[in-house]
Every structure is written in structure tokens, then in C-alpha cells.
Amino acid sequence: MFYVPKDAIFKTVSRRKFLELGGGAATALGAGSLAVGLNSTIMRTPAYAASSDDAKWKQYAGSKLVFMSENTPPSFAIRDTISKFYDLTGIEVEVITDGLPAVQQKVGIDLQSGNADFPVSYVQDKPIGSPFADYYADLTPMLSDDTLPQDPEGYGDGVWFDNFLDACGRFYDRDRLIALPYDAAVANTFYRQDVFEANSKDFEAEYGYRMEFNEDTTWKNVMEFSAFLKKRRESGADVPYGYAQHHGTFAWTTQLDIQRMMFAHGRWLDWEIDDKLGSKTPPPSNWGDEQSVLLMQKHKDIADVSHPDNLANGTLELNTVYQAGDIAMQVQYHEFAASIEDEKTSKAAGGKTAYAPCPKGEASWIVNGGQAVNGCNCGIGGIGINGNASEDIQRAAYIFCVYATSANLQYDVLKGLGGTPTRKSVLEREDVKAARQRPTSMPNALTFDAVYDHGIRDPHFVLGPKVPEGNEYHSIVAAEVQRCIAGKASAEETCKSIKSQIDDLH
């Protein structure tokens, strides 16, 4: 091949020999890779997988999954302890966390483009589930597959808290299940009982009833509490503002903010559809009717007596305002209780805050008939599997879903970072029961009476609307409600504008 002097120590390698060596090396490398690959996935057989519990967990050892999730406590906890899952299954999982809008965009592009870069993802019910439900794998066959590990508690509606499985798992079709409940953010009222007690006497002198908050407290009461505190503050008293709403950059939390007030009054809904299942073809909406106009006006009236920076505060900033001691009430998601009870960062900690269901509808504000309820809504985060992934990847992802929604893990997260369980059995543990009263080592448990025993149960629970154009719907509602609150449009104009825009969507 090359010129070699006659007296050279090393002999030349012929071209044929070189090709033989190269071919041999390539064959060996290929065979090795194939062996590693087969060992990790394809060598699994149903018989092997069903042979023992250990085999079921380990049948995809060597595989790799990526889990894209919102930056919530369970995801942080899973990421921090992912080695436990690896030890159990041999499956490597990369947990990527981001803000919900970014998760929505990344997951949306992955699912719709036919890729499976994120085989497992967070399915927040409305922002992710509603528009992309069709792209997730149906979990129903896997739930009863005896070659896969299964949770001993099972997955029926009864093992999860009321309505959770419907909220994040079922979209437009009751026979398909696309996600298992993984974490929950349920609205309830956080209020400063120290402020209420200190001002109750003066309030009673002016309004004729005590300043206290319980499950019968109405939206009208909230408005009056806020008006009273604002007046006192403006006259120089050292009291916080009464209330503040959810606005800021998260359109869907603004929508939830107006929705729970609307639902509280006669269980008003945007569309006459199955609220828990949603609809791909909703009829013309109810916006613009007398009830919606009246309540939009009341929503603005409450805004007028709320914290002056009302329109700047998204959900996170609103919680900061409460932590800073600037407001006496907020309707907030129960996962935030842990931050409120942290004495290092919150002026509302140390027993000053109490928790109650969301305010009830005011009977005199109901014009369409119907019941006054504690309109309570939520964001239930499910965990779902990308329908574009191969069957083996879907099965490996299912094993991770089973692990991520197990009661033991939820209990650990609740104890550690302040999680929000979705399985009922977690609340049956003795230390969790005890934690529902002060002093507590699990601050989120202080909200459980208001949330799990009341708010999420019918007739108070409202979920929807689940519609495919949900994200544009949220954006429209948020912008129009903010316009009304800013005084740029009347309540009637706002409701009519919402109706014309969202009726045009579908």
C-alpha cells in the first residue's frame, strides 16, 4: 500500500488485509451495539416481563426517557431522587422543568409535529390537555396489562380525589384516558385571621355583621370586607388592602379568576357542554347574557376596592403581595400554602393565615336561577405519554407514570417540598391527618379541609371549559376582563366582545 524500505522493521499492510481488518472491526462494533440495544428493549418478551414483579419493573433497563414538566414540587422531588427510579427499573429519566407557558409550547410542537422528543410530559388540564389531547397515547390498555407493573391501589376514579381523573385524563371522549393525576393546584381562600379579628368590631358597627370568613362567606362579603379595609387604609390606619385578583401574564389564571365567581352564581358556565369532558364543537356561548353582565360588573366593583396594583399581579406576584402583608385575602392555589407558612419569607406566617373554601355566590346576584355554590376551580396536572412514541417507549414511559403517581412518592413530596397529593390514600396516613392542624410540618395540609373535603366536590367544583381552542379562549377572556377592570369598556361591552370573539373560534 505504501512504500516501505527493504530493511524496515515493520511490514506493510496490504490493502486487502486493511479492508479485512476494517470490516471485522465494524462488524464487531455493530454486533456489540446491537447486543446492547437488544438487551435494553427488544429482548423483552411478554413471558419474561410477566415472570416476576422485578422483571416487570426492569424490562426496559437501559432505556432513556425525557420527562418535560412544569416546575412544580413533585417534578423537583422526582428529579432530585431520580436515582431511586433508576435503581428500581434501570431506566434513565431526564427530568426537564420549565415555566408552564414554555412547557406548553415545547410539548405542543413535539406532539403536533409527530416527534417524541418528550415521551412523557406534564398534562396541565386546560393549557396542554385541551388543545393536544388527541396526540397523547390512550393509557386504558396499559392499565390492565399484566406484563407491566401496576399500582396496587389501581387507577379508578375512586382512588383519586373527586373529579381529578376527569380533569386531567379525559378529554372529549369518556373511553379514552390520556393522563394520570400527578399534582394539583386547587383554589381556596387564604385570609389573615389576625386582621379579621382586629377589625371585626368596627366592621360590624358599619355593616351589621361580623368580619369572619367561612364556607358561607359570599362574594358580596368579600367586596364589603375589601371596601372597609381600603377605606380604613386611606384614612391612615395601618391595615392591608382587602383583596386582589389574578391578572398578569398567565391568561388562564385570569380566566379561572372570573370563572369561579361566575360559577358560584347559579353554576354559570361559558357553554352548555359537559364541563368535565369538554367539547370539540361547543354551541354559541352564554357570554353576554344578563347574568354574565351583572357578574362582570361585580368583578369590576371588587377590583375597584382591591389592591391598586391589581392588574400587574399574576398568580405568583399575587402570592408575593399576600406574603408581604399587603392584602388580607386572596383566592389562591393550595400548593402556595407552603410558601405562605414559611416564616423566613412571609409576613402572613406563624398562624396568622387561615384557609377556607372559595367565596360562595351571593343569592341576590343570581338572576338566571340556580344554586349559590362555592365556585372552586383548579389546575390538575396529569402525566401523559406521547402517542408518537414507539410501543416500547410508551410502555417504558408508562412504568415511569406508575412510579410518578404512586402514593408513596406523593407522600414523600408532601413531607419534603410541599406537594399536593392526588391519591386519596395519602390523606389517610396518620401523620398527614395530624398535619391538617397547627402546628404542622406539612403546611399544604392546612388547606386540605377547604380543598379536598369541600372545594373539589360537586356542586362546588368547576373545571372547564375544555375546548380545543382553549388557549386563544383564555387569551381573549383575560384581555377583555382586564379592559373592563381598567375602565376601558363597560361590563356589557366586555361580555358581548367576549361572546363575539369566542363564538368565532369554533
Added chain:
Amino acid sequence: MSGENVSKRHPIFTADAWGFRASEQMPETINRSPSKLFYVYLMAPAIALLAAITIYPFLWLIYMSLHKVKLGPVDDKWVGLKNYAKLLSDAKYFEGWVLLGKYSSMCLTFEIIIGVTLAVILNNSRFEKPLVTLFLMPMMVSPVVAGLLWFYLYNGTFGWYHWLFESLGLLGGASILGRPETALYGIVIVDVWQWTPLITLITLAGLKRVPQDQLEASMVDGSSPIRNFFSVSLPNIFPFLLIAILLRFMDNFRFIDAILALTGGGPADSTKLLPVYLFDVSFKFFKLGRGGAIAFSLLVVTIILGLILVRIFEDPARKQAMSAQD
């Protein structure tokens, strides 16, 4: 090749092959310009690259704007000009244009005035180098980080600037981003803070190129420094200002990172400039066809406005020379 020059050994050893020729043997065409084709060959790789990274997406944008586009294996559906027609009845689209116009003109005005003033002050000053370094710092920050930084500074609960504005009586309890009337100013301030240094830097480079003899002649004629600036310096820095304005104008039409971090387009859509709305339509609502139509209209207007700007700011000296030639 002449017969005498042909070597009997090997052609490579001929004088011709090495280019050694008697001067009288030099061909007449030795200094002739290469053919046009030669330039085409030279530019071909660059053109191919440009086509791949610019022209293809541009054509794809037009295609999307004429279709109902779904990601993935589903076939796109031809809808003709329906996406454009829908824009005509889309109030948010027109509001987006109005807001973009206001935002861009406010940003450019403040950035040019402050940037040029700073450059004039800094030019040849004693502390020019350290001050320029200091002023450039905001520009080095990523726009999204700048957005977050100001988001916290403006915060009504703990923001230092909010406290300052409130103490000065400029704001009430609501923060600058919390009122539709002021939110636009809030995002303009961030843009001005971050990008004025670019104008300063470019103008400073222009001021270094102002002919000293012209300045001295003007001074000898008794011009004041202000007259000197407007009559000598400013005409000389026009080409530099044009570059600065063009860059910033196009950036204002494209950059939404800071706005997304600051307001996300709210409150009440008061900062939903057209590019922010485009982002929403394309990546929140995943309506890529409608997004394509918005993007194409934005691109066309950007090009037209760019051309107008070039015309306005064309080097006055060059214009003068051209008219003299005519």
C-alpha cells in the same frame, strides 16, 4: 506558446509555465478584467448559503400564509388569501400595528436624542474609554434578562424603581406595568436603557471620522460649538446614524424577549405589539397559517419603511455630489 520555448525534457520546466516572458511577448489581455461569470462563480457558494437560510424560509412563509398549516404528517390545506382576509377583520392585528408604531417611534426618538447627546459629550473627553465601557454594559445583557431585571425593579410590592416613582409622585399605588395607560412607557424605558449605548457607540465612531479641517475652518469662521455640531458634525455622521436607526428600527420590529418577560402583552393587551401578537398566534394558539400572514405583512412593511429611512438619511454630501454631476 512559441516553438523555441518548448523544453525537450518536461513542459513544467519551460519558461512559459513559470510565467517568465519577454515584455514584448506579453499578451494584450494580461490586465483585462475577469469575465462576469468569474464573479458569479465566486459568489455562488454565498448565494447558495443565503438561499438556504433566507430565501427558502421566506418562500415557506409565503406558502404557510396561503395554507391552513398543521404541524406533523397532516397535509396542509390551501386556503388562498383567507388568512390575509381574516386579518382585515382582526381588531387585535390593527391594534398591534398602532402599538408597534407608537413603541418604535418612542424608542427611536429617545435613543437617538440621548445616544447622540452622550456621544457628543463623551467624544474626546478625558474619561471617554472608561465611560464608554460603563455605558455599554446594558447592551451586554440578554434582552430577556433585562426584561426580568426591570420586571422586578418595577414590581409594586418590592420594586425599587416603583418606590422611587411613587415617592416622586409620578405613580400612585399601581405600578407602571399595572396600568394600561403606562405599561407601554414601561417597556419603552427598558428598550431605551438597553439600546441607547448602541447609538452612542455608533455615533461616537462617526464623530471620529468628522474631518478636523472642516471643524477648524468652521471655528475660525466664528461658529459656536452648537452651530459647529449641526453644520459640520451632523452631516458627516448621517451615514452612521442611518445604520444605527436602521438597526434599532428593525430590532424594535423583531425583539419581543423583554416584552414577554415584562408584561406578556398585557394588561388588557396594552403592550401587545404586533410581533407579540404574532408570537401568540403562532406559538400559543398554533395557528401557523394566520401567523404566516401576519409575519409576511410585518416583513413587507419593515422592508418598505427601511427603504424610506435609507432615502431620508442618505448621505447629504453624496446627494449633493450626485446633483452636481447631473
